[in-house]
Amino acid sequence: MGLRSRLSRARDAWSSQLASVRASEVVDEQTWQDLGDALLLADVGVATAEELLAEVRQRVGRDGVDDVDGVLGALKAVLVDRLGEVDRSLALGGQPSVWLFVGVNGVGKTTTIGKLGAREVAQGLSVVFAAGDTFRAAAADQLIMWADRAGAPVVRGAEGADPGSVVFDAVEHAASRGADLVLADTAGRVHTKSNLMDELAKVRRVAEKGAGTVTETLLVIDATTGQNGLVQARQFAEVADVTGIVLTKLDGSARGGIVIAVQDDLDIPVKLVGVGESIGDLVEFDPVDFVEALFAVDVAA
Amino acid sequence: MFENLSSRFEGVLKRIRSKGRLGHEEVDEFLAELRVALLEADVHLSVVRTFLDRIRERSIGTEVSGALNPGQQVVKIVLEELTGVLGGETHRLVHAPKAPTVVLLAGLQGSGKTTTAAKLASWFKAQGRNPMLIGADLQRPAAVEQLQTLGGRIAVPVFSEATDPVSVARAGLAAARSRGRDVVICDTAGRLAIDDELMAEVAEVAEVLEPHHTLLVIDAMTGQDAVNTAEAFHARLDLDAVVLTKLDGDARGGAALSIKEVVGRPIAFASTGEGLEDFEPFHPDRLASRILGMGDVETLIEKAEENFDQVEAEAATRRLMEGTFTLDDFLEQLKALRKMGPLSNVMGMVPGMAQQMKGVDTEVDERRIDRIEGIIQSMTPGERVDPDVIDGSRRARIAAGSGTQPNEINQLVRQFREMRKMMKQMGGGKGPGRKGRKGRKGRGGRTTAPGPAPIDKKKGLSLPGLDDLPGEGLSNRL
Secondary structure, eight states: OOHHHHHHOOHHHHHHHHHHHHHHHSSHHHHHHHHHHHHHHHHHHOOHHHHHHHHHHHHHHTTTTSSSHHHHHHHHHHHHHHHOSSOOSOOOTTTEEEEEEEESSTSSSHHHHHHHHHHHTTTTEEEEEEOOOOTTTTTTHHHHHHHHHHHHOOOOOOTOOOOHHHHHHHHHHHHHOOEEEEEEEOOOTTOOOOOHHHHHHHHHHHTTTTOOEEEEEEEEEETTTHHHHHHHHHHHHEEEEEEEOEOOTTTSSSOHHHHHHHHHHOOOOOEEEESSSSTTEEEEOOOHHHHHTOOOOOOTT | OOOHHHHHHHHHHHHHHHOOOOHHHHHHHHHHHHHHHHHHTTTOOOHHHHHHHHHHHTTSSTSSSSSSSSSHHHHHHHHHHHHHOOOSOOOOOOEEEEEEEEEEEEETTTTHHHHHHHHHHHHHTTTOOOOEEEOOOOSSSSHHHHHHHHHHHHHHEOOOOOOOOHHHHHHHHHHHHHOSSHHHHHHEOOOOOOHHHHHHHHHHHHHOOOOSHHHHHHHTBOOHHHHHHHHHHHHHHOOOOEEEEEETTTOOOOHHHHHHHHHHOOOOEOSSSSTTEEEOOOOOHHHHHHHOOOOHHHHHHHHHHHHHHHHHHHHHHHHHHOOOOOHHHHHHHHHHHHHHSSSEEEEHHTTTTHHHTTTSSSOOOHHHHHHHHHHHHHHHHHHOOOGGGGOHHHHHHHHHHHHHHHHHOOOOOHHHHEEEEHHHHSTTTTTOOOOOOOTTTTTGGGOOSSSSSHHHHHHHHSOOTTTTHHHHHHHTTT
């Protein structure tokens, strides 16, 4: 099932904002302001919103568009262009490959691993989970429950154990069994804690100390995140060489517009989207679907 | 926390302050920048509008007159309005006349409800209460185990059973009554505000519990959606207050402003770190000053009061502000500060520190403190008073004595020197807080503070009064 069909939208400020754009008959300054406001309410951010609108104005002027639908269409096109045609596949090729999951607290790293593990197992890969979150109470238990659902073994350490060594052990375990893939969980950490960020860099290094290769480092971002998401992405990218974004909780009323700024600024593509708590609620990111969902309005509203 | 918002404001305010005269044009220019600053801080668009309208109305009005120059006047207006939006009063968790006092926690997935439940229980325990936790999150795998582990850590019993959230709540409340617990804190599963079924479920849990305090737990990093979430939960649960989590990051926390403005419910607690002790009553009146870069001296003092005895606290604060301390004092400070929680948190509360520490590594690793203690303890009393006498051979001796490297000693001495200089700058002269006036909301802000009555010293350190020329205070660290 595609992204678009998974997203249902509630009536909220954003929808009514957009409805007011659509209601206007002529394109005037108010239209542009409403459009800008709509982008801001989607957490796109001031700078990115202004850039986007400047580009749309240019395009609209060039193409001689003078109706509201045409302007909206141009905005969608600009957004899709920005998100671009990039490779959003998850890389394999290591023996085993390691996909490392990083992010601030509570964004959904463990849940994402559970869902993704199930998907990869279903596709015939031999997957090992690494319970690298040794800090949060019962995080390993949570991962084990997901592993049971996904049908994958888990390597865990004691609570408070060195996360690097847990990941290392998991990679060794996977290598000895000839497994294809290690999905490595890490503790949530606020990107301003330099000691914890150093620890993360170390986990990434240690993951490659043995037979494994880190082929993906996925930064998990919660769709409700505001402008701080960009700061997060920069910091995590710096220490952990992030290769992709997983945008979680997009099934709520938040629009996740911050990922537009993130991709613009850091050129890191969104690869996966979390749309619920069930094991199947993880879909591939599709720019067109995402932009359509961004502009999906309950017409009855 | 809020460093970014503070620095934004400071940039905007600095410019406006230098204006001799304020016309419509200057006000508009100022408001445009203020708008960007607030939006980048994740303040909701509608709240930004209301806020700017009020500032505009008051800025281009009769009030611009008197002793203050127009720039200073606008600073004053911004501070007042910001305080107004944040709400003047501190929310108090009043205990029910008939025990137990019931607290219900609700919120989105990943906002930090389970951790907050444990922190809150620990906080009640410190107040001499006997809390019990109810684990009604049967949705997220291992959520109950997480709560049980945390409960074990703080020696607070946890009730749960594998039935359904409503039954768990009912049985948990009964268990708390029969065990004579006087506070019950119920954790619930994270849910989306638009999930009608789950929202109905949490409403049912609330019906069973009849909570005295229904708290929405919300992540400080939340963007524009914070308002939707707060409104939806408020509509179902009739919220009493909000707990703002993850304030230890650099999120600007505009969500706090939005929620107070739109839902009209105050922030009761702020969670400022991963440790169970990183949790404190939220003081909206202080936050306005903090956003404007004035620091949060009162919270620092309060924490100090809990951990030192009063005399010690006074002396420590005085030395801190005067910058006359020696390495011996430094060692004592470290030990004492350590009791208050992670040092980076404590540093953020010192006025101007957030700004001054920018670029400096504020993350102090606890293990490093052990090494620092070792180093200082290996010094002679003379060296501790005047570390400048430490030469190569002394350094080698200290390194051998403490099992560290000579460069660590250099680093410590350098940092100590910088710190002493910084403290002195802050403590001396015209920094905010040196003037004798107490902030106008000073009393209200104390209402939930445990422990002894405010010490006299505090008066000298509380927020500057609004007629204290905030512009001058701010310029001190620009």
